[in-house]
Amino acid sequence: MKACVIIPTYNERENISGLIELLINVFKSIKSHEMHILVVDDNSPDGTANAVKIYTRKYSNVHLITGEKNGLGSAYIRGFNHVKEEFDAVVMMDADFSHDPKKIPLFLEELRDFDFVIGSRYIDHGETPDWNLSRKIISRGGNFFARIVGGLYKVHDCTSGFRAIKTSLLKKVDFRYLSTKGYAFQITLLYELFMSGAKIKEIPIVFYDRRVGKSKLSKKDIIEFFLNSYRLRLRTGERFAKFTTIGFIGIIINTFLLWLLTMVFGIHYLVSGVIAIEVSILLNYIFNDLYTFSDNIDSTNYFGRMLKFNGVALYGFLINLSILYLLTAYTGLNYLVSNLAGIFAATIWNYFAVLDYTWRVKSVVYYTRKSIFSTIKVKTGS
Numbered sequence: 001m002k003a004c005v006i007i008p009t010y011n012e013r014e015n016i017s018g019l020i021e022l023l024i025n026v027f028k029s030i031k032s033h034e035m036h037i038l039v040v041d042d043n044s045p046d047g048t049a050n051a052v053k054i055y056t057r058k059y060s061n062v063h064l065i066t067g068e069k070n071g072l073g074s075a076y077i078r079g080f081n082h083v084k085e086e087f088d089a090v091v092m093m094d095a096d097f098s099h100d101p102k103k104i105p106l107f108l109e110e111l112r113d114f115d116f117v118i119g120s121r122y123i124d125h126g127e128t129p130d131w132n133l134s135r136k137i138i139s140r141g142g143n144f145f146a147r148i149v150g151g152l153y154k155v156h157d158c159t160s161g162f163r164a165i166k167t168s169l170l171k172k173v174d175f176r177y178l179s180t181k182g183y184a185f186q187i188t189l190l191y192e193l194f195m196s197g198a199k200i201k202e203i204p205i206v207f208y209d210r211r212v213g214k215s216k217l218s219k220k221d222i223i224e225f226f227l228n229s230y231r232l233r234l235r236t237g238e239r240f241a242k243f244t245t246i247g248f249i250g251i252i253i254n255t256f257l258l259w260l261l262t263m264v265f266g267i268h269y270l271v272s273g274v275i276a277i278e279v280s281i282l283l284n285y286i287f288n289d290l291y292t293f294s295d296n297i298d299s300t301n302y303f304g305r306m307l308k309f310n311g312v313a314l315y316g317f318l319i320n321l322s323i324l325y326l327l328t329a330y331t332g333l334n335y336l337v338s339n340l341a342g343i344f345a346a347t348i349w350n351y352f353a354v355l356d357y358t359w360r361v362k363s364v365v366y367y368t369r370k371s372i373f374s375t376i377k378v379k380t381g382s
């Protein structure tokens with residue numbers, strides 16, 4: 001198998017040579033993969049590219065691509081497009097020694113069982129020893145914001161730049177629609193992979209501050225970071241809106257069928273009710289599969305998903321009925337109002353159940369929980 005370490009650089013002349021040397025050394029201990037390095041330099045004025053060229057001539061596994069400066073995200077996208085056909089995995093890392101190359105073998109090892117491995121500062125044994133309290137609070141705060149607003153709460157370090165990804169997964173992401181150019185790209189990428197059902201694992205890393213060179217993080221990046229978190233969540237909201245619209249059409253079809261079968265065909269209303277429910281569930285499934293979950297990754301098993309959807313919907317129907325009965329019988333609420341409450345609860349249940357169970361757009365994230373009882377390790381997910 002082949003893996004490529006992708007390093008985006010902008011004015012990293014003082015760092016890049018040492019990092020390449022160190023990486024070449026670490027590669028000696030990696031037997032599972034043929035290792036390569038790709039530096040993506042944005043025509044750095046300090047001549048980073050020239051420093052890299054010394055190594056591209058010396059080693060056949062060191063590569064360089066250059067381009068216009070267009071932010072961290074677009075540098076990574078160019079890097080991914082350059083290697084994704086030829087390699088099985090990519091490792092993303094910064095050029096400034098914040099990420100320890102010696103961790104790379106562990107990343108690759110974890111890729112055997114997972115699709116996406118994140119070097120995390122915020123789980124047990126993860127550290128940021130060089131940061132003072134205010135820097136810690138800012139980073140944690142930003143990260144917390146992205147987790148909650150962006151809907152990525154299962155991942156502890158959404159902004160980490162030290163990651164390993166299977167290229168099979170990268171091929172599923174349509175980068176033309178990844179609008180984030182700067183640092184927010186890290187979150188958008190995580191979100192895309194998360195939603196496409198990646199099996200994610202967080203492993204602890206120690207993050208050191210850069211010793212030489214300047215930070216490239218700009219105010220524009222910070223604004224993009226916050227706006228992007230909202231944008232991601234709105235996209236999840238868009239899915240929910242599609243789902244409820246289809247559900248609403250389903251209720252109309254259901255009511256119409258119930259009327260048609262009972263009044264026109266003279267079928268007993270309970271039998272008509274069962275037929276109407278089943279037909280509307282199936283139509284709901286067909287529309288949701290085409291429209292709401294068109295990005296579903298498990299495209300092979302159409303009828304299996306249909307059965308699962310049926311199961312979820314029937315359970316939702318029971319929730320609806322129970323609430324209708326309980327509220328009407330015990331609180332004296334009007335049965336139509338009780339029914340609305342029932343529909344509301346069932347819709348929420350249906351949505352989350354199909355998201356995790358029927359269409360598998362959400363991933364399972366594995367991590368070690370950072371806790372004061374640091375010896376107790378908790379694994380979540382199934």
Ligand SMILES: Nc1nc2c(ncn2[C@@H]2O[C@H](COP(=O)(O)OP(=O)(O)OP(=O)(O)O)[C@@H](O)[C@H]2O)c(=O)[nH]1
Nearest residue numbers: 008009010040041042071072075094095210215216
């Ligand atoms: N090609 C390219 N690389 C970039 C760009 N912006 C940042 N980088 C690189 O991305 C990596 C991370 O950037 P840093 O400036 O270290 O960001 P940071 O780690 O958040 O900031 P520090 O704490 O100061 O290190 C480094 O290798 C940078 O050289 C860019 O626009 N283009």
Ligand SMILES: [Mg+2]
Nearest residue numbers: 094096098210
């Ligand atoms: Mg850095």
